[in-house]
Amino acid sequence: xxxxxxxxxxxxxxxxxxxxxxxxxxxxxxxxxxxxxxxxxxxxxxxxxxxxxxxxxxxxxxxxxxxxxxxxxxxxxxxxxxxxxxxxxxxxxxxxxxxxxxxxx
Amino acid sequence: xxxxxxxxxxxxxxxxxxxxxxxxxxxxxxxxxxxxxxxxxxxxxxxxxxxxxxxxxxxxxxxxxxxxxxxxxxxxxxxxxxxxxxxxxxxxxxxxxxxxxxxxxxxxxxxxxxxxxxxxxxxxxxxxxxxxxxxxxxxxxxxxxxxxxxxxxxxxxxxxxxxxxxxxxxxxxxxxxxxxxxxxxxxxxxxxxxxxxxxxxxxxxxxxxxxxxxxxxxxxxxxxxxxxxxxxxxxxxxxxxxxxxxxxxxxxxxxxxxxxxxxxxxxxxxxxxxxxxxxxxxxxxxxxxxxxxxxxxxxxxxxxxxxxxxxxxxxxxxxxxxxxxxxxxxxxxxxxxxxxxxxxxxxxxxxxxxxxxxxxxxxxxxxxxxxxxxxxxxxxxxxxxxxxxxxxxxxxxxxxxxxxxxxxxxx
Numbered sequence: 001x002x003x004x005x006x007x008x009x010x011x012x013x014x015x016x017x018x019x020x021x022x023x024x025x026x027x028x029x030x031x032x033x034x035x036x037x038x039x040x041x042x043x044x045x046x047x048x049x050x051x052x053x054x055x056x057x058x059x060x061x062x063x064x065x066x067x068x069x070x071x072x073x074x075x076x077x078x079x080x081x082x083x084x085x086x087x088x089x090x091x092x093x094x095x096x097x098x099x100x101x102x103x104x105x
Numbered sequence: 106x107x108x109x110x111x112x113x114x115x116x117x118x119x120x121x122x123x124x125x126x127x128x129x130x131x132x133x134x135x136x137x138x139x140x141x142x143x144x145x146x147x148x149x150x151x152x153x154x155x156x157x158x159x160x161x162x163x164x165x166x167x168x169x170x171x172x173x174x175x176x177x178x179x180x181x182x183x184x185x186x187x188x189x190x191x192x193x194x195x196x197x198x199x200x201x202x203x204x205x206x207x208x209x210x211x212x213x214x215x216x217x218x219x220x221x222x223x224x225x226x227x228x229x230x231x232x233x234x235x236x237x238x239x240x241x242x243x244x245x246x247x248x249x250x251x252x253x254x255x256x257x258x259x260x261x262x263x264x265x266x267x268x269x270x271x272x273x274x275x276x277x278x279x280x281x282x283x284x285x286x287x288x289x290x291x292x293x294x295x296x297x298x299x300x301x302x303x304x305x306x307x308x309x310x311x312x313x314x315x316x317x318x319x320x321x322x323x324x325x326x327x328x329x330x331x332x333x334x335x336x337x338x339x340x341x342x343x344x345x346x347x348x349x350x351x352x353x354x355x356x357x358x359x360x361x362x363x364x365x366x367x368x369x370x371x372x373x374x375x376x377x378x379x380x381x382x383x384x385x386x387x388x389x390x391x392x393x394x395x396x397x398x399x400x401x402x403x404x405x406x407x408x409x410x411x412x413x414x415x416x417x418x419x420x421x422x423x424x425x426x427x428x429x430x431x432x433x434x435x436x437x438x439x440x441x442x443x444x445x446x447x448x449x450x451x452x453x454x455x456x457x458x459x460x461x462x463x464x465x466x467x468x469x470x471x472x473x474x475x476x477x478x479x480x481x482x483x484x485x486x487x488x489x490x491x492x493x494x495x496x497x498x499x500x501x502x503x504x505x506x507x508x509x510x511x512x513x514x515x516x
Contacts (some may be wrong), residue, residue: 072370
């Protein structure tokens, strides 16, 4: 796995830049990750999504889908598209320091 | 007398009934419940639209595969009460159990998507994940001469997650072989960021869409279908026009699972990923597509899982520890058209890698590579399914994934 330096720290990432180590993430890093993909400021609504993603991943070992964020996390899919434009599933997992959503191949 | 009920006589439920009847002694009463008398060979649906399988190739009666000494009950499951250890059928019958196995699968559910379940379903909108759908699509393809042919994977997870890719490749070959390819635009619309999302597979296969001139629309989350104007509309207001839509609807587990409080947001049963024991009740297991395992929903997974589940269950009911742990092993052929196919072999932690299977260095099957041998392997599998797999006979391939034969460190 490649190692990169983000916010003066060494971070393990995959080929697409997604964090591979759950514990290397913290709230300060999230701001840097967000600005890397053009999200200026993380609002309360962003944090609601990130917090849900992190706690759900910790419990289940999997990055939750948009449907899971909407039905279990009670955050409407439409609003995920406003918070993380165009590619919410990818962007929200990137900022939350989780694996990107993927198929089996 | 101990009572075991298996809900669902599909691939997983039938295998479990065969293997457990053999292993459990006569003071166990085993009952299997299913609402449908017909067993469908689901991997065969893919071939029906292109005329390479007849509908009769994929159906047999379920009872044929249920062993002597197992009660077969033909009924719809109305309710599961896990607190009372009881299953209620639609005819009002209540069945009590000591142990329960849920193997009711997952099902394409068009009604989950606004506008999809319209009068156009079966006309300009089709699927190939149901028997009726595959047959109707065969007729639609025969008369489709030109226009935009759109394949839309709506949402993961789905059963047989490689089937939409296979369908795209087979459709491309079909239109070419029927002299229509120049007049048909093939478009593949997916919520994922690429056709191949795992790094090694992406590097090996990334150009397959381009080589076949299949247009890819990634990151497309379908919000609704405008069936009247033949448009897919995403949550971020993008539109994809179609003349003929082949949809892969949202897959949902059985409603009774949700009502009993055992399911996740897709009604798949929450289970321990290594033993299939329900995370909520200590006398309920879920097998096959019905379980929310983080691996592919596929017959091969149900098959490999059985070698873990059966010895574990025998121990468990005697109060002994479950010693076997499932590794998420899946093994899937991917038809690529023109009598060729690929094969992938992976588990919870190892992504599909190139190499040979099942004999390291020899094969006869090649991983992550298109070959004719792979295609014949897929066709041969139908015989194995009906004659060996369902009846619980051992197929001589290891149930845990092996690294031998795979190219380590492949990139």
